[in-house]
Amino acid sequence: MYLDRLEYKKDVLRPIDVRCRFISAVILLITVVDTANLAALLIVIGVCVIMLSREPRITLLRLIPVNIVLAAVWISVLFGLSVSGAVLYTLRINAAALIYMSFIVPVSISALASSMTKLKIPEKLVSLFILTYRYIFLMSGRLSTALISMRLRAPKNREIYMWRNFAAVFAATTTAAVLRARRTSIAMISRGFNGAFPVTHIFRWKFYDTAFLALCVIASLAIICVNYI
Numbered sequence: 001m002y003l004d005r006l007e008y009k010k011d012v013l014r015p016i017d018v019r020c021r022f023i024s025a026v027i028l029l030i031t032v033v034d035t036a037n038l039a040a041l042l043i044v045i046g047v048c049v050i051m052l053s054r055e056p057r058i059t060l061l062r063l064i065p066v067n068i069v070l071a072a073v074w075i076s077v078l079f080g081l082s083v084s085g086a087v088l089y090t091l092r093i094n095a096a097a098l099i100y101m102s103f104i105v106p107v108s109i110s111a112l113a114s115s116m117t118k119l120k121i122p123e124k125l126v127s128l129f130i131l132t133y134r135y136i137f138l139m140s141g142r143l144s145t146a147l148i149s150m151r152l153r154a155p156k157n158r159e160i161y162m163w164r165n166f167a168a169v170f171a172a173t174t175t176a177a178v179l180r181a182r183r184t185s186i187a188m189i190s191r192g193f194n195g196a197f198p199v200t201h202i203f204r205w206k207f208y209d210t211a212f213l214a215l216c217v218i219a220s221l222a223i224i225c226v227n228y229i
Helices: 018-034 038-051 056-069 071-079 083-103 109-118 123-153 159-190 207-227
Strands: none
Touching (some): 018 083, 018 109, 038 207, 056 083, 071 083, 109 123
């Protein structure tokens, strides 16, 4: 989930209750990462691609880093990993990523955190999730500014200085985030924060939410059955 960058503007699952989306995503993710049936994985990928087809550029840009990481899997083929194993692992990760993009990514952080609280996930764990989400983007913004500044101020023969300065930039960014986190923690405790954020989203579970959840459960059971046939 990016702030003001690579966000999905057209959510085909918008009418579905966030709690339903969260439960459905967890069920499908657990099923997908455990299946070894290539046809089932391809079907899941195809369905998710259709759901995200209204914004193909964003989907592609999000999948690029996922598959860059998977390059290590394909390098492992040279050291004994079978090609079929690499293909299976690649499809699993891409299917899981697409499910996450379809079900979770378009949801706002407030709605997602509130749904987690409503689903009886420990409140302090939800608070940790919210604060981690926030500080990742604070660090991202600070790091982006520092790198742009470094590039603009670099001398012509900048290759000598570039790699040496990266460590300093990352260290300064991390230190600033830690100091800010401490100040924020002191401020929140001083104002009576008890470790739990209030639920700020209104939920209304409807019939089509039940139908959608049932459909996802049936799809998950079908994948499991096909996997063991």
